Amino acid sequence: MSELDPRVAYHKWYYDTQVWEKTHFLGVPCYKSVSDMWNYQEILSQLRPSLIVEFGTLFGGSALFFSVIGRAINPEVQVLSVDISHQRVDAKVQVDSAIHLLTRSSTDPVVATTIRQMRKSAPGKVFFIVDSDHSKAHVLAELELLRAVIEPGDYLVVEDGNVNGNPVLPGWGPGPKEAVDAYFEQYPDDYRPDLEREFKFGFTFAPSGFLVRK
Template sequence: MATLVSLRRLVNSVAAVAFYQPTGSEAEEYHKWYYNTFVWQKTSWLGVTTWKSVSDMWNYQEIIADLKPSLIIEFGTNQGGSALFFATIMKRLGQPFKVLSVDISHKHLDPAARRDPDIEFIESSSTRPEIAEQIQRLKSEYPGKIFAILDSDHSMDHVLAEMKLLRPLLSSGDYLLVEDSTVNGHPVLPGWGPGPYEAVEAYEQQFPDDYTHDVERENKFGFTFAPYGFLIRN
């Protein structure tokens, strides 16, 4: 009897996989639901608010575990949850590292994140020359791979300026994430205007050989807040 039950379950499982296939619109519709319900604003890491897609966060930790960077650069701190998330992962990897998190204002920064000694918070525009100088200093202190993520001002011009600032600072194999390229109809907030997605397009028109798109990572979980934004430096 147990064998028959197991066989029936196996047949039903195979049939379900064969006949109950997605239509192709599910990921985009879920993306819209996830964004437009603002559930991402109710996400936290160790009690600190983290405005991310949880599937992106899982993807990021996999990338970091593979890359084993010594320096993580975050443009856009907000409350500090993502910086704390990155620092937590890096501690588990067990090598010297620093997380640099930059934001125009730290008035919303959670004290729990601010207290982490492995995170350096800078209150500044991410495109100021002083930020490039600080990254260069940290590179000398923490040599190795870099994981950088852009999540500050989501206008095309600003993100393009951030990408250009990082251009001489990132080396072959380093990883760049351009977040919120989902806005301006990709597929949410269609009236936003040119944003991060268009910034990547504009950058690649000027520097077509700088990056390879990590399409496998981008598509891994069906949707991402960084479409067209998973980039590996050539």
């Protein structure tokens, strides 16, 4: 897309005004674009997962979103949200019985063990969303970890590939999109890019990041 494309201009306006840092779900900060959240709601409605796994909790607004939407679709859904610190998590999130907070780095082997255990107790499809440390090396390590637990038909979103000039924050350095590109060089047949979803709302914070496990 060219710099003159209105979708690029809107993406830059949306990101650079930091309105996403002032976005709340039921009163809890949720650092996402609202059109991405609507896209996730549509994906969840089709996928009907039994488990939602999020890397990067922060205040917990996104975990709460996944719990509320996920339970409206499947009352038995479980949400696992992983972060190196849960000190800032909102009280509403802490008391949500569907949300399990795991305080670890998302690349810790315990995360894979926990996902396997949760899959066993809640068989079905899994929706994964990667939104923690946005460096290329860390996201690549997360994708490697997920490789051992993700199954055909599961959905993976890799967020914030828009940094490093894709099209925001030029000069940020290699990030999630570059990690996805590198992953595809190594494992070209693992995922089907869901381009219809990626382009549906004109812009996304997750370019190249809507992926269906083959």
